[in-house]
Amino acid sequence: MLETKITQSRDTHKPPSAAVVEATNLSLTFQTNDGAVEALSDVSLTIGKGEFVSFIGPSGCGKTTFLRVIADLEQPTSGTISVNGMTPSEARERRAYGYVFQAAALYPWRTIDRNVGLPLEIMGLSKAEQRERVARTLELVNLTGFEKKFPWQLSGGMQQRASIARALAFDADLLLMDEPFGALDEIVRDHLNEQLLELWARTNKTICFVTHSIPEAVYLSTKIVVMSPRPGRVTDVIESTLPAKRPLDIRETPEFLAIAARVRDGLRAGHSYDD
């Protein structure tokens, strides 16, 4: 009953004015020692500008692989994908996206400001501009004052914020985040989720966010992509009906719980398919 209130994506989904990511019949097969593994099978998906899209599913469902295909870190076996209307490789060459890894992956020999400045150095920006942008992005993630610290001197949550700052530093419109908060405890994770939403609202970026957590996916997203493994495929795409402004206690509302239930159903359906 509540489920009917959640609008089906294909019913209401208006064609986005500018598709940031557009995948059609995308498949990717890994050749391993145990034979071929179908990481992605016939995935078609459109991500519009300014959307916050979560990919959720059990291990091996291809959510990280899909993100890596967008980032040109993996090559699809068949099908097409475009990022900002270009191939992923062209998009990468134009630095169209920032990527946040599961581990913060900060270079331990660089201080925080030099870690955040790394992409700017590689792009050959002037020292003055590097300094200015690093200061601005560190402020965005509330890390001002920690410029000269080395990564090990920061907590796990702060390290992950620094890694988000690094992905934001060069102002790409697309942010790809691969389980960025997976290794953090729940309290830190809640806090970072709030901050991430705030950041998203302020910067108007498109975010693709991979997660294991149903509440996290529902809390953050405007669109939830439910995936299932063997072969990795999309089983449901849910357009969130939650308002843009989301205090943490929105997670207690019936509307939130209804979306969460539908995500859970989608995940369960994916599993039973396998058994």
Add this chain to the structure above:
Amino acid sequence: MTGARYIPVLTILAGIVVAWYVGAYLMNAPFQRQLDRRAGEAPTTIEFIAKTMSQPKPTLPAPHQVAVNFFENTFLRNVTSGRSLVYHSWVTLSSTLLGFLFGTVLGIVISIGIVHVLALDRSLMPWIIASQTIPILALAPMIVVVFAAIGLTGLIPKALISTYLSFFPVAVGMVKGLRSPERAYLDLMHTYNSSRSQVLWKLRLPASVPFLFASMKVAIAASLVGAIVGELPTGAVAGIGAKLLAGSYYSQTIDMFAALIAGSVVAVLLVTAVGIAGRITERAMGAQPA
């Protein structure tokens, strides 16, 4: 607590010294008995033991004989004198350092080549390993002769023998070091569309620094061995190797032992210096203090 750290070391040292004295007595006693018989002397046991510890050219010199010789030739000689161990150590040290410098640079260059060029990766390593199976003692005279033929004598050929021994640990360690960055670190560079040289300078080289210093510790000790061995067959007149060779010609065993100790002291100082340089560098690169 610091005392507790030294007690085991000092215990072992005391054991070695005792064993050494016993050995000196046992090895020098037969010759001393001959001498006494010829001189028609009949010393008491105590006198006899003392005599085995004070022969001018003993089969095995006693520790105090070596200590006195080492002290005199280190601190009481003019450092420019041919009898000064400081002078000989300096000669060996200079070729060690030059050879070590060449070897480290060569090792780094080879490792960068191996990591970046597939053909080198497939072909070079077996040759490098094979190079180290040739005894340096067999190779050293050839190196000296070949370079003398093209007019290069003195420091450079000797240093090249050190290079030959020291490039190997650096090359092997640095290949591992340059390949040490995790997948995520490399992927990150890829997402920035960075060039191979940017990946090398901003990721691979900084990541390999701990490997470099570990290899350099082995390399500098190997360099010293190379420099000493290089002095043996080359008719060198100065250096720890030359001192060892001269000592063996004239049965000056005390001199030989003193020269060996000088060599060990140089080795300890060099390895320690590399260790300290490594710690300072790693601290500057944000290593977590242990």
